[in-house]
Amino acid sequence: MTTVAEPRAADREVSPVLAFVGRRLLGAAVSLLVASVLIFIGTSVLPGNAASVVLGRGATPAAVQKLEKQMHLNKPLTTQYTNWLGGFVHGDLGDSSIGLAQGQKHAPVWALISDPVKNSLILALITALFMIPLSLGLGAIAAVYAGRPADHAISIMSLAAIALPEFVIGSLLVGVFFVWLDVLPPVAIIPPGQSPLSDPTKLILPVATLLLASLAAGIRMVRAGMVETLQAEYVMAARLNGLSERWVLWRYAMRNALAPSVQVLAQNLQWLIGGIIITETVFAYPGLGSLLVTAVGNRDLGVVQSVAMLIAVVYVMLNLVADLIVLLLVPKLREPA
Amino acid sequence: MTGRLRFMRSFSGAVGVTIVVFVVAVAIFGRYFAPYDPNVPVTAPLSPPSSHYWLGTDFLGRDVFSRLLYGGRSVITLAALATGLGYLIGMSVGLVAGFSRSRIDPVLMRSVDVMLAFPPLLFLLVLISGAGTGVQVLVIGVAVIQAPGISRIVRTATLEVSVRGYVEAAIARGERSYAVIVREVLPNIMAPVLVDSGLRFTYSILIIASVNFLGLGLQPPASDWALMISDNRQYIAIQAWAVLAPAAMIALLTIGINLTGDAIARSLGRSYVPKTARSAVI
Numbered sequence: 001m002t003t004v005a006e007p008r009a010a011d012r013e014v015s016p017v018l019a020f021v022g023r024r025l026l027g028a029a030v031s032l033l034v035a036s037v038l039i040f041i042g043t044s045v046l047p048g049n050a051a052s053v054v055l056g057r058g059a060t061p062a063a064v065q066k067l068e069k070q071m072h073l074n075k076p077l078t079t080q081y082t083n084w085l086g087g088f089v090h091g092d093l094g095d096s097s098i099g100l101a102q103g104q105k106h107a108p109v110w111a112l113i114s115d116p117v118k119n120s121l122i123l124a125l126i127t128a129l130f131m132i133p134l135s136l137g138l139g140a141i142a143a144v145y146a147g148r149p150a151d152h153a154i155s156i157m158s159l160a161a162i163a164l165p166e167f168v169i170g171s172l173l174v175g176v177f178f179v180w181l182d183v184l185p186p187v188a189i190i191p192p193g194q195s196p197l198s199d200p201t202k203l204i205l206p207v208a209t210l211l212l213a214s215l216a217a218g219i220r221m222v223r224a225g226m227v228e229t230l231q232a233e234y235v236m237a238a239r240l241n242g243l244s245e246r247w248v249l250w251r252y253a254m255r256n257a258l259a260p261s262v263q264v265l266a267q268n269l270q271w272l273i274g275g276i277i278i279t280e281t282v283f284a285y286p287g288l289g290s291l292l293v294t295a296v297g298n299r300d301l302g303v304v305q306s307v308a309m310l311i312a313v314v315y316v317m318l319n320l321v322a323d324l325i326v327l328l329l330v331p332k333l334r335e336p337a
Numbered sequence: 338m339t340g341r342l343r344f345m346r347s348f349s350g351a352v353g354v355t356i357v358v359f360v361v362a363v364a365i366f367g368r369y370f371a372p373y374d375p376n377v378p379v380t381a382p383l384s385p386p387s388s389h390y391w392l393g394t395d396f397l398g399r400d401v402f403s404r405l406l407y408g409g410r411s412v413i414t415l416a417a418l419a420t421g422l423g424y425l426i427g428m429s430v431g432l433v434a435g436f437s438r439s440r441i442d443p444v445l446m447r448s449v450d451v452m453l454a455f456p457p458l459l460f461l462l463v464l465i466s467g468a469g470t471g472v473q474v475l476v477i478g479v480a481v482i483q484a485p486g487i488s489r490i491v492r493t494a495t496l497e498v499s500v501r502g503y504v505e506a507a508i509a510r511g512e513r514s515y516a517v518i519v520r521e522v523l524p525n526i527m528a529p530v531l532v533d534s535g536l537r538f539t540y541s542i543l544i545i546a547s548v549n550f551l552g553l554g555l556q557p558p559a560s561d562w563a564l565m566i567s568d569n570r571q572y573i574a575i576q577a578w579a580v581l582a583p584a585a586m587i588a589l590l591t592i593g594i595n596l597t598g599d600a601i602a603r604s605l606g607r608s609y610v611p612k613t614a615r616s617a618v619i
Binding site (some may be wrong): 030031034035038039041042043044045046047053159160162163164165166167168171172174175178179186270273274277278281282292293295296297299300301304308311312315316319 | 547551552563588
């Protein structure tokens with residue numbers, strides 16, 4: 001009630017933006033820590049004796065013992081965990097267990113993943129480049145023509161696409177564009193050291209698969225946001241003021257429909273990570289996802305551990321970035337609650 | 338049609354239900370009409386469709402049509418088991434969290450938040466790398482992926498129900514918590530909890546089929562639609578039917594369930610945002 005005390009109270013309060021950012025950063029850190037524990041349990045505790053799992057049945061006790069030493073399995077679990085995580089934070093991703101089992105002194109995971117990381121990034125970036133404008137554009141079209149044939153067509157297509165797993169979409173696309181029309185290659189094998197961009201036709205089907213799988217959710221959310229915004233009073237007011245429909249749509253409605261859409265797009269990018277794991281396998285594309293799948297199949301626990309953690313980091317970061325972008329777009333969040 | 342079956346009146350509902358009934362019938366009873374043993378080569382590998390072998394043969398010379406009739410049961414059964422187990426875990430956690438109103442609640446719910454921040458497919462892959470491929474690993478893994486989302490919905494519904502008169506009356510009568518939960522709370526939260534069970538089931542189908550496709554779930558020579566696709570993928574230029582027929586069956590199944598779910602949600606007056614179906618295959 002006293003007017004004199006007010007400024008001081010305001011001084012003590014942390015700015016809401018900082019509090020928001022701090023909370024999100026803390027949340028991301030906790031998520032990553034839990035992810036690291038889960039991954040470590042999965043790859044080091046669950047297998048029982050990791051060395052004999054890597055070597056498979058019929059391994060001699062001597063070989064198992066040697067690999068145990070190389071994989072540092074003779075140390076206590078907590079030491080193994082802190083060593084692994086400490087190394088990871090400093091950029092040391094450890095060794096491939098299979099490489100060690102085959103008698104190599106060092107088989108750094110880094111050497112295995114440097115090309116695949118680049119390849120996966122290229123695939124993801126190209127997909128995102130198409131995905132964002134397409135989901136905004138098609139979502140807006142469906143909203144503007146809500147209830148008319150264009151909207152129905154987009155809705156039914158997206159309802160169908162959202163239901164299909166990537167490997168089915170990929171197989172059907174190969175069926176149409178390779179077997180039937182014979183215009184595109186069925187696989188996207190890139191020789192080591194070569195850039196995937198050197199032959200872009202190889203990328204068309206993988207990108208199309210990822211787009212079909214991930215676009216639908218984005219389109220539906222953008223449509224829902226736009227339909228709501230287009231009925232808002234300020235949009236009505238803008239129309240009554242005689243502004244052109246296009247101006248109203250892009251300047252008034254889009255910006256406000258964008259905030260929830262950003263979160264959905266970030267979610268889509270996260271889903272893309274899962275989609276990429278499968279799509280890369282479908283097209284034999286040498287990326288991080290197909291590397292992980294092969295490593296899981298071979299029980300290469302060293303590679304699984306570090307690649308899984310790397311993917312978890314990207315996943316959590318995407319979420320964090322989305323939250324921060326929403327903060328920029330929605331001024332309401334910047335005020336004290 | 339009135340009441341519960343009102344959604345069937347819409348076009349998408351009728352089409353969806355018809356498709357789902359057809360695919361599930363093929364998956365369950367199809368094997369009794371299979372012309373050949375699905376695991377025995379009948380003629381030359383990769384033969385084209387003919388009057389004897391309607392969809393041709395696969396890369397080992399087995400009859401594709403027979404394998405198609407056998408190959409649906411595994412994914413539907415596993416998905417049903419995983420979803421059921423997911424509900425069992427999720428409902429237990431959600432009921433305890435929502436009903437106890439003690440310090441367990443925030444602890445459980447924070448762990449749920451953290452679990453939801455972990456990509457599901459990555460979780461399954463790490464689990465399989467440690468525990469090996471197997472039906473049990475697949476079912477338990479998918480159940481654990483499903484449980485956090487379910488427990489969140491159950492908790493919200495439980496919080497709402499447990500302040501109602503009949504629950505408080507039961508507590509006042511001195512009934513044990515267990516009895517109150519089972520007899521008073523549980524029956525009254527079933528409707529909101531089961532509304533999206535179809536969607537969760539699709540999600541289980543999607544992720545189990547995907548893991549089978551990756552070769553990390555069911556192992557050859559099992560007849561399974563996803564496995565058929567990955568086995569015959571290399572030979573798609575020679576015998577496309579061995580890939581396209583099982584792909585079409587999976588597509589029909591998941592699209593049918595989604596159309597049905599969409600129609601049900603519309604008939605309940607909700608806007609249908611199929612979040613879980615795709616977040617799956619992360």
